[in-house]
Amino acid sequence: MTTATDGSEEAELRRHILDTARHLLVQEGYKALSMRTIADAIGYSATSIYLHFDGKDALLHALIHEGMMALRDRLRDAAAQHPESPVQRLHALCECFVEFGLENPEYYEIMFQLRPERMERYPPEKYRAARENLDFFARALDEGVDQGIFEVDDSRVSASAVWASLHGTVSLLLADRVDVHIDPDAFIETAIRQVLRGFQAPAASTS
Amino acid sequence: MTTATDGSEEAELRRHILDTARHLLVQEGYKALSMRTIADAIGYSATSIYLHFDGKDALLHALIHEGMMALRDRLRDAAAQHPESPVQRLHALCECFVEFGLENPEYYEIMFQLRPERMERYPPEKYRAARENLDFFARALDEGVDQGIFEVDDSRVSASAVWASLHGTVSLLLADRVDVHIDPDAFIETAIRQVLRGFQAPAASTS
Amino acid sequence: MTTATDGSEEAELRRHILDTARHLLVQEGYKALSMRTIADAIGYSATSIYLHFDGKDALLHALIHEGMMALRDRLRDAAAQHPESPVQRLHALCECFVEFGLENPEYYEIMFQLRPERMERYPPEKYRAARENLDFFARALDEGVDQGIFEVDDSRVSASAVWASLHGTVSLLLADRVDVHIDPDAFIETAIRQVLRGFQAPAASTS
Amino acid sequence: MTTATDGSEEAELRRHILDTARHLLVQEGYKALSMRTIADAIGYSATSIYLHFDGKDALLHALIHEGMMALRDRLRDAAAQHPESPVQRLHALCECFVEFGLENPEYYEIMFQLRPERMERYPPEKYRAARENLDFFARALDEGVDQGIFEVDDSRVSASAVWASLHGTVSLLLADRVDVHIDPDAFIETAIRQVLRGFQAPAASTS
DNA sequence: GATGAATGAGCGTTCATTCAT
DNA sequence: AATGAATGAACGCTCATTCAT
Numbered sequence: 017m018t019t020a021t022d023g024s025e026e027a028e029l030r031r032h033i034l035d036t037a038r039h040l041l042v043q044e045g046y047k048a049l050s051m052r053t054i055a056d057a058i059g060y061s062a063t064s065i066y067l068h069f070d071g072k073d074a075l076l077h078a079l080i081h082e083g084m085m086a087l088r089d090r091l092r093d094a095a096a097q098h099p100e101s102p103v104q105r106l107h108a109l110c111e112c113f114v115e116f117g118l119e120n121p122e123y124y125e126i127m128f129q130l131r132p133e134r135m136e137r138y139p140p141e142k143y144r145a146a147r148e149n150l151d152f153f154a155r156a157l158d159e160g161v162d163q164g165i166f167e168v169d170d171s172r173v174s175a176s177a178v179w180a181s182l183h184g185t186v187s188l189l190l191a192d193r194v195d196v197h198i199d200p201d202a203f204i205e206t207a208i209r210q211v212l213r214g215f216q217a218p219a220a221s222t223s
Numbered sequence: 224m225t226t227a228t229d230g231s232e233e234a235e236l237r238r239h240i241l242d243t244a245r246h247l248l249v250q251e252g253y254k255a256l257s258m259r260t261i262a263d264a265i266g267y268s269a270t271s272i273y274l275h276f277d278g279k280d281a282l283l284h285a286l287i288h289e290g291m292m293a294l295r296d297r298l299r300d301a302a303a304q305h306p307e308s309p310v311q312r313l314h315a316l317c318e319c320f321v322e323f324g325l326e327n328p329e330y331y332e333i334m335f336q337l338r339p340e341r342m343e344r345y346p347p348e349k350y351r352a353a354r355e356n357l358d359f360f361a362r363a364l365d366e367g368v369d370q371g372i373f374e375v376d377d378s379r380v381s382a383s384a385v386w387a388s389l390h391g392t393v394s395l396l397l398a399d400r401v402d403v404h405i406d407p408d409a410f411i412e413t414a415i416r417q418v419l420r421g422f423q424a425p426a427a428s429t430s
Numbered sequence: 431m432t433t434a435t436d437g438s439e440e441a442e443l444r445r446h447i448l449d450t451a452r453h454l455l456v457q458e459g460y461k462a463l464s465m466r467t468i469a470d471a472i473g474y475s476a477t478s479i480y481l482h483f484d485g486k487d488a489l490l491h492a493l494i495h496e497g498m499m500a501l502r503d504r505l506r507d508a509a510a511q512h513p514e515s516p517v518q519r520l521h522a523l524c525e526c527f528v529e530f531g532l533e534n535p536e537y538y539e540i541m542f543q544l545r546p547e548r549m550e551r552y553p554p555e556k557y558r559a560a561r562e563n564l565d566f567f568a569r570a571l572d573e574g575v576d577q578g579i580f581e582v583d584d585s586r587v588s589a590s591a592v593w594a595s596l597h598g599t600v601s602l603l604l605a606d607r608v609d610v611h612i613d614p615d616a617f618i619e620t621a622i623r624q625v626l627r628g629f630q631a632p633a634a635s636t637s
Numbered sequence: 638m639t640t641a642t643d644g645s646e647e648a649e650l651r652r653h654i655l656d657t658a659r660h661l662l663v664q665e666g667y668k669a670l671s672m673r674t675i676a677d678a679i680g681y682s683a684t685s686i687y688l689h690f691d692g693k694d695a696l697l698h699a700l701i702h703e704g705m706m707a708l709r710d711r712l713r714d715a716a717a718q719h720p721e722s723p724v725q726r727l728h729a730l731c732e733c734f735v736e737f738g739l740e741n742p743e744y745y746e747i748m749f750q751l752r753p754e755r756m757e758r759y760p761p762e763k764y765r766a767a768r769e770n771l772d773f774f775a776r777a778l779d780e781g782v783d784q785g786i787f788e789v790d791d792s793r794v795s796a797s798a799v800w801a802s803l804h805g806t807v808s809l810l811l812a813d814r815v816d817v818h819i820d821p822d823a824f825i826e827t828a829i830r831q832v833l834r835g836f837q838a839p840a841a842s843t844s
Numbered sequence: 845g846a847t848g849a850a851t852g853a854g855c856g857t858t859c860a861t862t863c864a865t
Numbered sequence: 866a867a868t869g870a871a872t873g874a875a876c877g878c879t880c881a882t883t884c885a886t
Contacts, residue, residue, distance in 0.1 A: 177414040184391025207384040214417030268868050475872050591828040598805025621798040628831030
């Protein structure tokens with residue numbers, strides 16, 4: 017209940033709303049996330065939410081932003097643990113991303129799966145956090161290239177491709193779309209391994 | 224059991240409904256796909272749909288199933304064009320999947336992105352089509368391994384990983400989550416290339 | 431209850447809705463006229479109203495249109511009773527208008543007092559009925575001019591001025607804005623008399 | 638009783654509220670006049686307004702009262718400029734009234750068009766101002782009768798009729814209910830001219 | 845004197861679904 | 866086989882008002 021570390025009374029309910037919304041989102045699905053359900057869940061009237069957020073969009077934006085920041089913090093930590101080896105760092109970043117997605121499915125859906133039509137007015141400046149997250153991957157690739165370990169055309173494009181692979185991995189797992197006969201951990205490990213191998217500069221030249 | 228092949232009049236309207244629903248879905252989007260919309264479009268009353276489908280969910284399931292079959296057909300064609308070279312075949316399969324996703328975004332959404340809670344009663348037997356689709360990739364990998372071109376532990380797990388990469392690629396593109404500065408085609412090409420390179424046996428040369 | 435003379439079942443509820451809406455309008459005021467209140471009053475669900483009207487605006491438009499037609503019919507009758515004398519006809523038209531307004535305050539408010547901002551999409555073709563109503567007055571004036579009884583510059587402008595006087599008279603009475611010490615009938619009679627005297631060609635020229 | 642003339646701080650904010658409310662009313666329209674809007678505009682909390690007014694109704698009553706006083710002042714000025722000629726004075730009064738209405742449309746709405754049920758508790762003593770406004774017209778008529786220029790039965794009834802004509806004129810113009818083909822100025826001029834001609838004693842010459 | 849927090853009632857509208865016919 | 870009539874539940878949101886502080 018008292019998850020908020022910020023002691024100000026005003027911010028407390030705001031936190032409560034955000035936390036509840038996030039939980040409802042993953043437990044009941046996006047369609048079930050209405051101002052009323054949130055209000056009911058926190059035991060306040062629907063009107064009260066409007067004291068803290070301009071509307072449903074603003075609430076979702078706040079959620080997305082929180083998620084982006086949380087992810088950024090974790091990626092930064094992961095990157096910091098392998099300052100020397102781009103390979104190890106990239107590996108850690110991949111694992112970190114997947115872990116984050118699986119541990120925070122509630123964030124994940126609105127962060128990466130919500131169709132833009134439903135969220136048209138997301139303030140572009142907040143996308144900066146998203147871009148920053150991509151940069152962790154791009155930098156690792158760049159350094160790998162510098163050290164002759166990776167072979168990459170455009171590091172930002174390749175970083176996006178890495179991101180796509182990881183996103184697909186998380187996405188399928190969350191949506192329960194992976195064949196039941198496949199062990200999730202093996203699936204994740206394989207996905208990450210292949211991502212890494214996709215960049216390795218071949219020892220032997222191919223042409 | 225006799226889902227669609229018998230020529231009875233009953234099946235005819237069922238087809239009509241499905242075709243119309245698919246059209247609406249693709250052209251107007253998932254949100255616009257309501258029973259009333261479909262009914263209006265086919266010129267029948269909304270009630271009539273219930274004579275042929277248990278409800279909206281069942282209709283969606285049927286649509287998903289159709290989509291899976293359509294995708295399967297396309298993948299089969301793509302695979303058939305490269306019976307000898309597993310590498311080229313895998314490449315074609317990847318391109319085929321991405322194309323399918325981008326050409327049928329709304330279709331794609333209900334096939335792979337709809338949260339499971341919205342389709343609780345999706346009959347598991349229908350997942351067979353989905354599994355079959357995965358098999359195209361797995362077989363290509365298996366043959367590549369046989370020919371010493373690919374290096375893979377478990378072909379079904381790896382096929383799932385390939386699928387995850389492709390799904391992530393399509394997903395991010397459809398959700399407009401790829402950085403605007405990145406060219407979509409370069410992004411797709413890079414993603415597919417990395418997938419392929421992820422399997423290459425170190426010593427193998429492709430030409 | 432069974433005010434409708436049209437026997438079709440479908441039209442019956444439509445009539446019921448219109449009648450109820452009209453009554454609620456005058457008894458509870460425009461602000462109190464919501465889809466829900468109407469629905470409650472007729473004992474149906476709010477949704478049912480949408481089976482007969484596209485929305486609240488369409489409902490109001492129908493009400494306005496009905497009122498315009500009813501007024502037109504009455505004006506036509508009044509005019510027909512004095513085909514020869516423009517003066518008597520004009521007098522009858524004035525009395526008819528005021529009577530209509532006082533007898534149908536429910537129609538009157540939405541017909542003449544609703545601010546356009548609240549009803550932006552009123553189909554212009556329906557204003558034709560309103561214009562036709564004005565024409566009864568304009569024709570009487572024209573004929574009076576022909577017969578040398580009236581002195582008028584532009585008959586349509588003058589007809590509008592007549593209409594304004596009558597509208598003001600009805601309006602103040604309905605809004606209870608006439609001094610309590612003033613007898614309503616005397617007020618009406620005086621208003622109409624002055625309107626008529628305003629057109630009389632002076633027996634002696636004034637310049 | 639001590640409504641607005643004492644200089645206490647309490648009265649100052651009351652003034653501020655009224656002025657702001659009037660501004661908002663005139664500029665944004667009646668619908669946009671909410672307690673929150675007013676509060677935001679004055680930089681106080683919405684709650685504060687309740688320290689100075691019993692509620693929104695009371696605030697509206699005060700606004701109406703102010704409007705009546707403002708109109709009275711303008712009518713008084715107009716009357717004062719023609720102390721000798723009742724005809725010219727009546728003419729000036731008419732023009733003044735119409736001008737006031739057209740210049741302050743939203744003001745006009747709450748003063749003369751708000752349905753009584755919305756202002757049940759409007760204190761009757763405040764209607765005095767409204768009655769005073771009528772007296773300007775009645776006095777002009779009385780003097781005209783004394784001078785043999787006007788022919789009038791009951792000057793207060795006739796004044797009410799004049800008022801009705803003017804009110805109708807303003808009303809139709811504000812509600813945009815005058816045929817688009819009719820020039821507003823010609824319409825106003827004609828309306829006023831007819832009002833005046835309605836009183837002229839048959840033999841009287843005006844120049 | 846002033847406020848922030850909170851609320852209940854209400855708005856127009858959409859939707860999937862049911863049922864008697 | 867097909868339908869028109871009807872509905873309950875829900876949606877995001879706004880408003881005037883209250884009350885403890």
